[in-house]
Amino acid sequence: MTSSAAATIALTDVAARRGNTTIWDQGSFDIPQPSITAVIGPNGSGKSTLLHLLLGLLEPYSGTVEVFGSEPREASEQLGFVPQSYHVPGSDYLTVLEYVRLGKIGNQFFWRSPKGMDQQVADAIEAVGLAGYERRRLRHLSGGEQQRAAIAQSLMNQPKTLLMDEPFASLDVRHQQRLAELIHGLRMDHSIGSLVVVHDLNPILPYLDGVIYLLDGHAHYAPTSEAVDEDLLTHLYGCPVQVTRTAQGDIFTRVTGHAP
Ligand SMILES: Nc1ncnc2c1ncn2[C@@H]1O[C@H](COP(=O)(O)OP(=O)(O)O)[C@@H](O)[C@H]1O
Numbered sequence: 001m002t003s004s005a006a007a008t009i010a011l012t013d014v015a016a017r018r019g020n021t022t023i024w025d026q027g028s029f030d031i032p033q034p035s036i037t038a039v040i041g042p043n044g045s046g047k048s049t050l051l052h053l054l055l056g057l058l059e060p061y062s063g064t065v066e067v068f069g070s071e072p073r074e075a076s077e078q079l080g081f082v083p084q085s086y087h088v089p090g091s092d093y094l095t096v097l098e099y100v101r102l103g104k105i106g107n108q109f110f111w112r113s114p115k116g117m118d119q120q121v122a123d124a125i126e127a128v129g130l131a132g133y134e135r136r137r138l139r140h141l142s143g144g145e146q147q148r149a150a151i152a153q154s155l156m157n158q159p160k161t162l163l164m165d166e167p168f169a170s171l172d173v174r175h176q177q178r179l180a181e182l183i184h185g186l187r188m189d190h191s192i193g194s195l196v197v198v199h200d201l202n203p204i205l206p207y208l209d210g211v212i213y214l215l216d217g218h219a220h221y222a223p224t225s226e227a228v229d230e231d232l233l234t235h236l237y238g239c240p241v242q243v244t245r246t247a248q249g250d251i252f253t254r255v256t257g258h259a260p
């Protein structure tokens, strides 16, 4: 594998199966990193399954998956993961500092000097905008703040790309916007890419480089300008979707009718 091919997340004719069921196939794309990519598709179309393939938690049924030029399992430390349910039972009483520190995996924890470790925790907390909250207990944080803590925890291994499963789902509009800005900031200030499962593209749309869309049992990738298309989104969601471009150059999508 050449180094020029290494800074990508690449699928070659991948089929994903659960049990005896093919969830999707024909997945072939090469996404340069760092970039911001949305993963969209109806419920059960295999969005979480895609993340599990990239994390090496699931083997492809056929085809190859390469994460930064390696097999997913070998590349797992280069990815951060914020699962859909990031709440760890019993974590309520941990402080932000303790919880974020838990993100450090493997024996690096033991040989790194505590000072280096502390700096890394501080950097991760700073990166997600939780500086000043270090001593607060998780149970005293809002949902949006807890999510930031989960992202900080996933930053502890200095990943090149973050995988996030529906991180916008339980946030109000303002916090959705703040999360999108955080994802953008990680990309701009720390060169960390994100692959984000979403149902609504709008919060992330201003920062989005491309979209993986799971349509009719196949996995596709297209740059944002091609994927944010009325016919495509209408077909994907099964209800009429309008794409609006404002005079200021902003784009947003909206559902304009009911599913047939
Ligand atoms: N561990 C599993 N074993 C068997 N089937 C599964 C498993 N996980 C998910 N599935 C099935 O695979 C399909 C895709 O699931 P998933 O990737 O979670 O979809 P999405 O995230 O798009 O909602 C669903 O039909 C789901 O029921």
Ligand SMILES: [Mg+2]
Residues within 6 Å of the ligand: 047, 048, 049, 165
């Ligand atoms: Mg899912």
